[in-house]
Amino acid sequence: MLIKIKNVTKSYQLNKEKVHVLRGIDFEVASGDWLTITGPSGSGKTTLLKVLSGIEQPDEGSIMIGDFHISEGSEEERRNFRRDNIGYIFQDFQLFEQFNLLLNVMIPLLPYEKKEQIEKKAKEILANVNLSHREKHRPAMVSGGEKQRTAIARSLINRPTYCFVMSQQEI
Ligand SMILES: Nc1ncnc2c1ncn2[C@@H]1O[C@H](COP(=O)(O)OP(=O)(O)OP(=O)(O)O)[C@@H](O)[C@H]1O
Ligand SMILES: [Mg+2]
Known part of the structure; x- marks a missing residue:
C-alpha cells in the first residue's frame, strides 16, 4: 500500500474556539491509484493534504507513505521526505512573484x-x-x-x- 491513513484527527485552535477539521480519517491508497477528494468549501480538503504531505502534523492517528511514518517524523525529516518524494501543488500556487x-x-x-x-x-x-x-x-x-x-x-x-x-x- 502506498499511503495508509489511520484514525487521523486535526483541529485548529483559534483564540478560545477549537475548530475540529479532521475527525477520524481512515483510508488507503494503492500504487497507481488516482484519488479525488471532494467536499464543500471549508470541509478540510486542504488540511488533509497538508497532514498527508507533512506540512502539518495531525493531532492523532498515523500516516504512512511507503515505508515512512510521515506523521511521526521531525519537522526536518518531513521536509526532507517531502522534498525527495512528493510533488505538491498549492491551492494558491505559491509562486514567487519576483522570479520568472x-x-x-x-x-x-x-x-x-x-x-x-x-x-x-x-x-x-x-x-x-x-x-x-x-x-x-x-x-x-x-x-x-x-x-x-x-x-x-x-x-x-x-x-x-x-x-x-x-x-x-x-x-
Ligand atoms: N490555520 C488555521 N487556523 C484556524 N482554522 C483553520 C486554519 N486553516 C484552516 N482552518 C479552518 O479549517 C477548516 C477547513 O479548512 P480547509 O482549508 O482544509 O478547507 P478546504 O476543504 O480546503 O476548503 P476550500 O474548498 O475552500 O479550499 C475551515 O473552516 C478553515 O476555516
Ligand atoms: Mg482548500
Whole structure:
C-alpha cells in the first residue's frame, strides 16, 4: 500500500474556539491509484493534504507513505521526505512573484544540483506544459492557467518517487 491513513484527527485552535477539521480519517491508497477528494468549501480538503504531505502534523492517528511514518517524523525529516518524494501543488500556487517562471520551477532543486543542470530539467518540464514561450515572464504577467501549469511543473521537477501530485484545482 502506498499511503495508509489511520484514525487521523486535526483541529485548529483559534483564540478560545477549537475548530475540529479532521475527525477520524481512515483510508488507503494503492500504487497507481488516482484519488479525488471532494467536499464543500471549508470541509478540510486542504488540511488533509497538508497532514498527508507533512506540512502539518495531525493531532492523532498515523500516516504512512511507503515505508515512512510521515506523521511521526521531525519537522526536518518531513521536509526532507517531502522534498525527495512528493510533488505538491498549492491551492494558491505559491509562486514567487519576483522570479520568472523558469526560476520558479528551478527553485526546489537549487540547493542540491548545478544550476545548468536544473535549468535544463526546468526547461524540459516547462516545454511539456506548453510554457516555453513564457519562461521569462513573471507570475503577474501570465494567465491563471499558465500559473497553474507553472506550479505543476515545479511540483514535478524533483521527479517525486511516489509521484503523487497534490492538486486542488481542476486540471
Ligand atoms: N490555520 C488555521 N487556523 C484556524 N482554522 C483553520 C486554519 N486553516 C484552516 N482552518 C479552518 O479549517 C477548516 C477547513 O479548512 P480547509 O482549508 O482544509 O478547507 P478546504 O476543504 O480546503 O476548503 P476550500 O474548498 O475552500 O479550499 C475551515 O473552516 C478553515 O476555516
Ligand atoms: Mg482548500
